[in-house]
Every structure is written in structure tokens, then in C-alpha cells.
Amino acid sequence: MTAPDRGFREEEFASRTARAQERMAEAGLVGLLLTTEPEVRYFSGFHTLFWQSPTRPWFLFVPATGKPIAIVPGIGADLMRRTWIDDIRTWDAPVPEDDGVSLLTDLLTPYAQRGETIGLMKGHETHLRMPLADYERLLAGLGALQIADATGLVRSLRMVKSEAEIEKIAHICAIGSRTFARVPHFANAGQPLENLFRAFRREGLAQGADDVPYLVGGADTGGYRDVISPPSRRPLATGDILMLDSGANWDGYFCDFDRNYAIGSADDASRWAYDILWRATEAGIAAARPGATCRDLFLAMQGVIAEKDDQGGDVGRFGHGLGMQLTEWPSHAAWDTTEITENMVLTLEPSLGYGDGRIMVHEEDIVVRAGGARLLTERAAPELPII
Amino acid sequence: MTAPDRGFREEEFASRTARAQERMAEAGLVGLLLTTEPEVRYFSGFHTLFWQSPTRPWFLFVPATGKPIAIVPGIGADLMRRTWIDDIRTWDAPVPEDDGVSLLTDLLTPYAQRGETIGLMKGHETHLRMPLADYERLLAGLGALQIADATGLVRSLRMVKSEAEIEKIAHICAIGSRTFARVPHFANAGQPLENLFRAFRREGLAQGADDVPYLVGGADTGGYRDVISPPSRRPLATGDILMLDSGANWDGYFCDFDRNYAIGSADDASRWAYDILWRATEAGIAAARPGATCRDLFLAMQGVIAEKDDQGGDVGRFGHGLGMQLTEWPSHAAWDTTEITENMVLTLEPSLGYGDGRIMVHEEDIVVRAGGARLLTERAAPELPII
Structure with missing residues (x-):
């Protein structure tokens, strides 16, 4: 029995991203912040067992238009460069006092200044894969940023397979x-x-x-x-x-x-x-x-x-x-x-x-x-x- | 080569719990709420690959004295009963509108009424394994409950092996x-x-x-x-x-x-x-x-x-x-x-x-x-x- 090809063509990620962006527009979301393995992989193609280590958080941000942006530990930069993602921002994780929080703050500050809303998965069968204290610190630095639950949006895409x-x-x-x-x-x-x-x-x-x-x-x-x-x-x-x-x-x-x-x-x-x-x-x-x-x-x-x-x-x-x-x-x-x-x-x-x-x-x-x-x-x- | 025995003697869990409780007392914590696999297993002995399914949250609460209390999906009740835990509270998960939140609220309300502080792991290399929206809803119903980061406490125990x-x-x-x-x-x-x-x-x-x-x-x-x-x-x-x-x-x-x-x-x-x-x-x-x-x-x-x-x-x-x-x-x-x-x-x-x-x-x-x-x-x- 012949195995299928590994991975996906770039068109698949482009299509997933475009459909997410359509639904984001309908829902009034200017971005989608993803922290979990299946979601990061779904939109980027970034595939590694390294997620089994709880030490480092990994982030992918889907903006209203254009390709997703990766904010990831340096150890993952080489692998992320082999995906369709162009904008890859890294830090030398682990750094407990700033494991990606500054990079996320830089990315999200313009949205916060405009009081806009981003999506985050907060609903059934999801969790936030970053230290809760880091999340609280991130939010505290982004006063006017609104966070909406994007579970339904991501779920509606992922439930139907290509x-x-x-x-x-x-x-x-x-x-x-x-x-x-x-x-x-x-x-x-x-x-x-x-x-x-x-x-x-x-x-x-x-x-x-x-x-x-x-x-x-x-x-x-x-x-x-x-x-x-x-x-x-x-x-x-x-x-x-x-x-x-x-x-x-x-x-x-x-x-x-x-x-x-x-x-x-x-x-x-x-x-x-x-x-x-x-x-x-x-x-x-x-x-x-x-x-x-x-x-x-x-x-x-x-x-x-x-x-x-x-x-x-x-x-x-x-x-x-x-x-x-x-x-x-x-x-x-x-x-x-x-x-x-x-x-x-x-x-x-x-x-x-x-x-x-x-x-x-x-x-x-x-x-x-x-x-x-x-x-x-x-x-x-x-x-x-x-x- | 002969393999060691599987599992641990009950004394090991009793000792882990007692040491946690000593440190909780020093830190002014009246309880410790745990949501992640290693921590639930560390204090209870509950060991299953079922955590690979993201669908259901699992909770263990270590009170100031006495054995931990399990709040777990019914599908895990039989296995939890085979651990040293006596107080096992279950619901027929998954139930998206109330996946353990009511049971946690019942457990924590007395602490909240006294404005006491419980520990939760919020720090480096940890995450909260329950939907973030459920956590926010839980907190909203427990107005005066204080939450402190217990990462250091658990880390100090788990780093040193028996x-x-x-x-x-x-x-x-x-x-x-x-x-x-x-x-x-x-x-x-x-x-x-x-x-x-x-x-x-x-x-x-x-x-x-x-x-x-x-x-x-x-x-x-x-x-x-x-x-x-x-x-x-x-x-x-x-x-x-x-x-x-x-x-x-x-x-x-x-x-x-x-x-x-x-x-x-x-x-x-x-x-x-x-x-x-x-x-x-x-x-x-x-x-x-x-x-x-x-x-x-x-x-x-x-x-x-x-x-x-x-x-x-x-x-x-x-x-x-x-x-x-x-x-x-x-x-x-x-x-x-x-x-x-x-x-x-x-x-x-x-x-x-x-x-x-x-x-x-x-x-x-x-x-x-x-x-x-x-x-x-x-x-x-x-x-x-x-x-």
C-alpha cells in the first residue's frame, strides 16, 4: 500500500487562512492568536513532537489579511522557515521572565491602541498553552485590547476535512x-x-x-x-x-x-x-x-x-x-x-x-x-x- | 533485567501530600487546585493515557489537611477508585455548559466566603488545562477567592525524586x-x-x-x-x-x-x-x-x-x-x-x-x-x- 505524500501543498494553508480571515471579518476580529499544537500546525504546517516538552510556548497570529506570523522559540526557527510562513519572530527560549510576552506585546499593541478585538480559543475542548501568569501579564500590558472566544470559528474550519x-x-x-x-x-x-x-x-x-x-x-x-x-x-x-x-x-x-x-x-x-x-x-x-x-x-x-x-x-x-x-x-x-x-x-x-x-x-x-x-x-x- | 514494581505504595502519595500541605501552610494557602496530568498523577496515582484526548478536564484539589479530592469525568471514576483517593466527585463529561465548574464552585465556595487563598500553577513550564472561559466563569462565581501562583511549591517537591x-x-x-x-x-x-x-x-x-x-x-x-x-x-x-x-x-x-x-x-x-x-x-x-x-x-x-x-x-x-x-x-x-x-x-x-x-x-x-x-x-x- 502506497502512503500519501507527507505534508500539504502551500495552497492548502492559504485556503485555510483565507477562510479563517473571511469568518474573522464576519465576527469583527482583527486577528487570531493561537497557542496550541493542532491550531499552529493547521495554519502553518509546523509539525514537531517538540510540543511534548512543556517548557516553551509557541504562538501563531493570523492577521486580518496576509500570511500568519510566527512567534516561536529559536530552537524552532529552522523548521518554521521550511513552512509557508515568512514572518518568523524568535527569542532564545526558555527565558522565564519573558517567554514571548514582549514579542506578543509588540505585535498586539497597535490593535490594543485602537481598542480592537482579537480571537483566542477559550471554549470547549481547548486550553491556553502558555503560563497563565504570562497571559495575565500580556493582557495587563494591552489595556484596551478586546479578547473574544474564537473556538467556534476554528472549530467550524477544522471539523470539515480537505x-x-x-x-x-x-x-x-x-x-x-x-x-x-x-x-x-x-x-x-x-x-x-x-x-x-x-x-x-x-x-x-x-x-x-x-x-x-x-x-x-x-x-x-x-x-x-x-x-x-x-x-x-x-x-x-x-x-x-x-x-x-x-x-x-x-x-x-x-x-x-x-x-x-x-x-x-x-x-x-x-x-x-x-x-x-x-x-x-x-x-x-x-x-x-x-x-x-x-x-x-x-x-x-x-x-x-x-x-x-x-x-x-x-x-x-x-x-x-x-x-x-x-x-x-x-x-x-x-x-x-x-x-x-x-x-x-x-x-x-x-x-x-x-x-x-x-x-x-x-x-x-x-x-x-x-x-x-x-x-x-x-x-x-x-x-x-x-x- | 527485572522491571521495578508498577505504581507506588500509598505511603508515597501520603508523603507527597503531607509535604505539600506543610509548604501550603507556610505560604498561607488553604488548598491547591491542579488541572494537569503530572500534578494530578503525582498526588493521586491516577495514571491514564486518556489525557491525550483534549475533550475532558480533570481536577484534583489538595486541601490544607487530609487526602486530595478528585473532581473527574465519570469515565475515570473506576480508575480513580483504585488509587488512594476516597473523595471522588464525578459528572457525565463532556457537558460543555458545565464541565466540572459547578462541582468546583461547590468545593471552593466556603474558601471564597472566607476570602482565603488557594494555589494554582500559573508559572514557567505550566499551563491551565481547562477551557479558559470555564476558568473565568469559575472565578466570577467565587468573587472573594484569592488565587496565588503555586508553581514554586509544586516544583520544589517534584524536582527532588523519591x-x-x-x-x-x-x-x-x-x-x-x-x-x-x-x-x-x-x-x-x-x-x-x-x-x-x-x-x-x-x-x-x-x-x-x-x-x-x-x-x-x-x-x-x-x-x-x-x-x-x-x-x-x-x-x-x-x-x-x-x-x-x-x-x-x-x-x-x-x-x-x-x-x-x-x-x-x-x-x-x-x-x-x-x-x-x-x-x-x-x-x-x-x-x-x-x-x-x-x-x-x-x-x-x-x-x-x-x-x-x-x-x-x-x-x-x-x-x-x-x-x-x-x-x-x-x-x-x-x-x-x-x-x-x-x-x-x-x-x-x-x-x-x-x-x-x-x-x-x-x-x-x-x-x-x-x-x-x-x-x-x-x-x-x-x-x-x-x-
């Missing part, structure tokens, strides 16, 4: 599917769960993933009780229900889906739970059409799950957006009335509780096209597979 | 050393760098790492120019200088070090740069004794590097703390006068520029004991290795 983005996500979903297809070959009774996790990650890399940063799961007799744990040393045992949920990535884009397996034999309750979730996912696939809402998707899946669920819904939702992040807006939940549109990439992730604290989750990744959902993952088997 | 923490870091450093020792067996001319990265990650997992989340590097004729890039498809070529810098982890603790190699043959300038950095690291190792400062370490390394450096110092520092995060306080820089004390775990990471934009970096991990530094990594070869 063909180049969809190609990358489809690629990593195929890698993930091939990895899961190999699980019966390297999982077995007696194997400590941490060893299985390691084998899964190695297989994902062998299949072509750049990394498998997210891997959680559970295994327990007749069903697992937790879906966010790191692996234990408990050996897999006959009668276990095993779930692996993985976010592998390629060129900065994620897949996010899981698979369930029974070890040796499957109990009736688990087989029943699996069947319900498999059918709930079918209902979600059928409902994921342009014009439907996330609430519609939730209700379509919930309608099947209502046959049997005692968990009280504490997983919070039945899937979400997918792309540069493992989880993105929107959420398939009763409270999310976001309209599904063409070229959204979504996960369908129904779950249920089925007694004694046992829960089961099931997840697929789809892209929404004009005619409806297209699976990006190889569909899970209709019956609980036995290893 | 024996159990040192054991975990030593374990992952040994895994990293064995992985680097294998590089000459799987790196070769003609191999695209992205394939080498994948092979390195697979080897790290085979050697026992839970994951190799951080892997950056460069390779170019006669020297690399960038140290934070993701891998390209450019094939390794004879005459390249290759650098791999890796943060592998085990049970939530990191190693962070790099190695340089010449492919086929090494040019004189690169061999000279390597020699300077190797000796600078020796100087750092000798200087890393209790009572010295980070500035002393920096100057010891800088004294050697001054023989030849044209980079202008834009890497910003020559090493840092290491533990639950890839990079932690303190920084080996002229501006950091933090006193080195026993049981700090540090990296020594001198770097230099040597013409035409080429840079070289070199890194080892140490633990500071009463008698001086003890290497946790297997010391790099004194001469630039040729593959």
Missing part, C-alpha cells in the same frame, strides 16, 4: 485495521496485558504507523470494567473479554477505534452486548448523512442500546470528530446539535453497561460523503471474535 | 541505552529516515519500554541543521551525521537522551564538534554535585563549548529536569540559580553550532547523589561512532 486530510486519515485507519487483524496472531491466554500492548504497538509500527501514542484497554473475566487504564501485568485468561482501543497516527493524523475479543470462549452476556453495539454502530452509520445532527446520530445508536443498558451513561457520548487530534469536536451526544456535513471525519463509539459494573465499547471511523457515511476502518466482525 | 521514582527512571534509561546500542544493527545507508524512526521505536518497545512517544532527530551531509523535526523520507547517505533524540517511558517516567552517529565516514568538523560536546558533558557530570547551581552546570559546560561555537545559543539551555515529563524544571542556563540537591534527576544537554547552520547536540541523564552525579544512561562513546 481531501488531503481525508487521505491521511484513511491511510492511518487502514494501518490500524491491518494491525487489529493481526491481534489474534500475537494475543494469547497467559500473556500479561502489558506485553500484549507492546506487541500491538510494534505491529502498528510495522504496518506503517508513525507512532501508536494512544493505547488503552481492559481485559477481565466475562467483561472489563474500565476503558481508560494503562496495561497491567495480569495475564490474559480463558473467559476474558479483551478490548484494545488505539489511536495510531501518520503524518500528524489519527485513527481512533477499538476491537473486542473473547479469550478462548465467550459468555452469553458479552456476546449479547457485542451484538447490540454492533447493531448500534450500523444504526449510526446509516444515520451519518449530511443534514443530520450529532444528536440524531446519538439517538439512532441510543435507540438500539436502549434494549439493554444499565450503565447510566457515564461515558458521556457515542463518538466524536477525528483528525489532527485523537478526539475533536463535535460530540455525538443529546446536547450536540451540530449539523453533519460532507467531509466530516467522525468516530461512532456506542457503549453500554451490562451488569456487575461491566462495560463494553465499540468504535469505527467514518468519513461523511454526499451519499452518506463511508467506513475508513475495516468493519468489526458481526459476532464477538474468539481468540 | 527512590521509587529514581528506580523507574533508571529502568527506562537502561531500556533506552540498550535501544541505542542496537542502532548500528538496524540503521544503514539508503534507509529513509522515517523507516529508521519506526525501527527505533520497535526496538525500544522490544527492550521493554511502554512507549517511545518522543523521537526526533536529523541527518544531513556533514551535520544536521535542526533537532526538532519529524522524520523525512530522505534516505540516509554516506557522510551523513545522524542524531536521534528519544524520550521513551515506563510506568509514566521518561528517559530523554540522544546519540550521534556518522554514516560510513565522519568529517573532521563533526568529529571535532562531537569531541567538544563529549568533554562538555564530562564537565557537566563533574559539576553536578549537591550545592552547585544550574547556572554552575551551565557555565561548566559552556566553558568547554566556548572553544568553538557559532550558534548564538538559540537552543536556550544545556539540559533540564527529568521525570514524569520529558522536560521538567530546572534548566541549566545562566538565568537559573536553582540549587542542585540530592536525588534530583537531570539531563546534561550541551549543544553547539559549527558552521553553515550545522548544530550538534549531546545528552545524558544523571541522578545527583551525595557524592556527585551518577549516570543513568550508558555513557556515549568518546569518539563519534561510525555506522
Whole structure:
């Protein structure tokens, strides 16, 4: 299987920026200040794992017209120069007493003097990636500058993927599917769960993933009780229900889906739970059409799950957006009335509780096209597979 | 090699909490509100990769006396119940209009009514991991509550490691050393760098790492120019200088070090740069004794590097703390006068520029004991290795 090209053509960044600027104009914003990895990458193409170090802040400012402006630590200047960005301002970070604050102040002072409004992401599923004290100090030096929440603006752009983005996500979903297809070959009774996790990650890399940063799961007799744990040393045992949920990535884009397996034999309750979730996912696939809402998707899946669920819904939702992040807006939940549109990439992730604290989750990744959902993952088997 | 036990004994969390509470009392803080993964884990033992999803905030509150209180999404309740925490308050996150804000308000209102002060991490190398708009809304509902920066307090605890923490870091450093020792067996001319990265990650997992989340590097004729890039498809070529810098982890603790190699043959300038950095690291190792400062370490390394450096110092520092995060306080820089004390775990990471934009970096991990530094990594070869 041939991998797509890495990176994007400059036109893609120009188009993203132009669309942001249109919406900024509509919203009365003269600029957009971005501090988080996906947003900086979305508008600049700046792609590095160095964000894993919490030491240095990184800033990108999208003005009302023209290319974005980067304000970044000197250690990133070389890499930023290889993007489409021209205006790159650096300092020798880390410098705790002035980690970019002076450079930001210089940039923003003209806007402040005119009492204008810039956008900042302050809403759901966002955070400010700079020391809070630095932010407070920055604001204090920019008295009349107005700050508006730009979460909705950025969200509206990022939720709908370009063909180049969809190609990358489809690629990593195929890698993930091939990895899961190999699980019966390297999982077995007696194997400590941490060893299985390691084998899964190695297989994902062998299949072509750049990394498998997210891997959680559970295994327990007749069903697992937790879906966010790191692996234990408990050996897999006959009668276990095993779930692996993985976010592998390629060129900065994620897949996010899981698979369930029974070890040796499957109990009736688990087989029943699996069947319900498999059918709930079918209902979600059928409902994921342009014009439907996330609430519609939730209700379509919930309608099947209502046959049997005692968990009280504490997983919070039945899937979400997918792309540069493992989880993105929107959420398939009763409270999310976001309209599904063409070229959204979504996960369908129904779950249920089925007694004694046992829960089961099931997840697929789809892209929404004009005619409806297209699976990006190889569909899970209709019956609980036995290893 | 036998791995240490996973997790910590309850006494460790009790001790961390008691020491925090002593310092809180000295600082006049009646509580400490924590929102970030390392801090929540440090005081609770709550360990999950689920933080990779930006959707849900997680909170831990350390009161003046007694165990911490967890305010977490329902999806994490089961895992939190397996820690030493007793008071666990949950909601069915995500709920954008109230993702924990009401629960935090209930908890903090008594303090607000008395006009008391709580600590929050607002300083260098920290961020607030919750939507900024939610934070502003929380504060607005807690009029008289005072917020003080608790970065120094938490930093003073986390910088000095327990024996159990040192054991975990030593374990992952040994895994990293064995992985680097294998590089000459799987790196070769003609191999695209992205394939080498994948092979390195697979080897790290085979050697026992839970994951190799951080892997950056460069390779170019006669020297690399960038140290934070993701891998390209450019094939390794004879005459390249290759650098791999890796943060592998085990049970939530990191190693962070790099190695340089010449492919086929090494040019004189690169061999000279390597020699300077190797000796600078020796100087750092000798200087890393209790009572010295980070500035002393920096100057010891800088004294050697001054023989030849044209980079202008834009890497910003020559090493840092290491533990639950890839990079932690303190920084080996002229501006950091933090006193080195026993049981700090540090990296020594001198770097230099040597013409035409080429840079070289070199890194080892140490633990500071009463008698001086003890290497946790297997010391790099004194001469630039040729593959």
C-alpha cells in the first residue's frame, strides 16, 4: 500500500487562512492568536513532537489579511522557515521572565491602541498553552485590547476535512485495521496485558504507523470494567473479554477505534452486548448523512442500546470528530446539535453497561460523503471474535 | 533485567501530600487546585493515557489537611477508585455548559466566603488545562477567592525524586541505552529516515519500554541543521551525521537522551564538534554535585563549548529536569540559580553550532547523589561512532 505524500501543498494553508480571515471579518476580529499544537500546525504546517516538552510556548497570529506570523522559540526557527510562513519572530527560549510576552506585546499593541478585538480559543475542548501568569501579564500590558472566544470559528474550519486530510486519515485507519487483524496472531491466554500492548504497538509500527501514542484497554473475566487504564501485568485468561482501543497516527493524523475479543470462549452476556453495539454502530452509520445532527446520530445508536443498558451513561457520548487530534469536536451526544456535513471525519463509539459494573465499547471511523457515511476502518466482525 | 514494581505504595502519595500541605501552610494557602496530568498523577496515582484526548478536564484539589479530592469525568471514576483517593466527585463529561465548574464552585465556595487563598500553577513550564472561559466563569462565581501562583511549591517537591521514582527512571534509561546500542544493527545507508524512526521505536518497545512517544532527530551531509523535526523520507547517505533524540517511558517516567552517529565516514568538523560536546558533558557530570547551581552546570559546560561555537545559543539551555515529563524544571542556563540537591534527576544537554547552520547536540541523564552525579544512561562513546 502506497502512503500519501507527507505534508500539504502551500495552497492548502492559504485556503485555510483565507477562510479563517473571511469568518474573522464576519465576527469583527482583527486577528487570531493561537497557542496550541493542532491550531499552529493547521495554519502553518509546523509539525514537531517538540510540543511534548512543556517548557516553551509557541504562538501563531493570523492577521486580518496576509500570511500568519510566527512567534516561536529559536530552537524552532529552522523548521518554521521550511513552512509557508515568512514572518518568523524568535527569542532564545526558555527565558522565564519573558517567554514571548514582549514579542506578543509588540505585535498586539497597535490593535490594543485602537481598542480592537482579537480571537483566542477559550471554549470547549481547548486550553491556553502558555503560563497563565504570562497571559495575565500580556493582557495587563494591552489595556484596551478586546479578547473574544474564537473556538467556534476554528472549530467550524477544522471539523470539515480537505481531501488531503481525508487521505491521511484513511491511510492511518487502514494501518490500524491491518494491525487489529493481526491481534489474534500475537494475543494469547497467559500473556500479561502489558506485553500484549507492546506487541500491538510494534505491529502498528510495522504496518506503517508513525507512532501508536494512544493505547488503552481492559481485559477481565466475562467483561472489563474500565476503558481508560494503562496495561497491567495480569495475564490474559480463558473467559476474558479483551478490548484494545488505539489511536495510531501518520503524518500528524489519527485513527481512533477499538476491537473486542473473547479469550478462548465467550459468555452469553458479552456476546449479547457485542451484538447490540454492533447493531448500534450500523444504526449510526446509516444515520451519518449530511443534514443530520450529532444528536440524531446519538439517538439512532441510543435507540438500539436502549434494549439493554444499565450503565447510566457515564461515558458521556457515542463518538466524536477525528483528525489532527485523537478526539475533536463535535460530540455525538443529546446536547450536540451540530449539523453533519460532507467531509466530516467522525468516530461512532456506542457503549453500554451490562451488569456487575461491566462495560463494553465499540468504535469505527467514518468519513461523511454526499451519499452518506463511508467506513475508513475495516468493519468489526458481526459476532464477538474468539481468540 | 527485572522491571521495578508498577505504581507506588500509598505511603508515597501520603508523603507527597503531607509535604505539600506543610509548604501550603507556610505560604498561607488553604488548598491547591491542579488541572494537569503530572500534578494530578503525582498526588493521586491516577495514571491514564486518556489525557491525550483534549475533550475532558480533570481536577484534583489538595486541601490544607487530609487526602486530595478528585473532581473527574465519570469515565475515570473506576480508575480513580483504585488509587488512594476516597473523595471522588464525578459528572457525565463532556457537558460543555458545565464541565466540572459547578462541582468546583461547590468545593471552593466556603474558601471564597472566607476570602482565603488557594494555589494554582500559573508559572514557567505550566499551563491551565481547562477551557479558559470555564476558568473565568469559575472565578466570577467565587468573587472573594484569592488565587496565588503555586508553581514554586509544586516544583520544589517534584524536582527532588523519591527512590521509587529514581528506580523507574533508571529502568527506562537502561531500556533506552540498550535501544541505542542496537542502532548500528538496524540503521544503514539508503534507509529513509522515517523507516529508521519506526525501527527505533520497535526496538525500544522490544527492550521493554511502554512507549517511545518522543523521537526526533536529523541527518544531513556533514551535520544536521535542526533537532526538532519529524522524520523525512530522505534516505540516509554516506557522510551523513545522524542524531536521534528519544524520550521513551515506563510506568509514566521518561528517559530523554540522544546519540550521534556518522554514516560510513565522519568529517573532521563533526568529529571535532562531537569531541567538544563529549568533554562538555564530562564537565557537566563533574559539576553536578549537591550545592552547585544550574547556572554552575551551565557555565561548566559552556566553558568547554566556548572553544568553538557559532550558534548564538538559540537552543536556550544545556539540559533540564527529568521525570514524569520529558522536560521538567530546572534548566541549566545562566538565568537559573536553582540549587542542585540530592536525588534530583537531570539531563546534561550541551549543544553547539559549527558552521553553515550545522548544530550538534549531546545528552545524558544523571541522578545527583551525595557524592556527585551518577549516570543513568550508558555513557556515549568518546569518539563519534561510525555506522
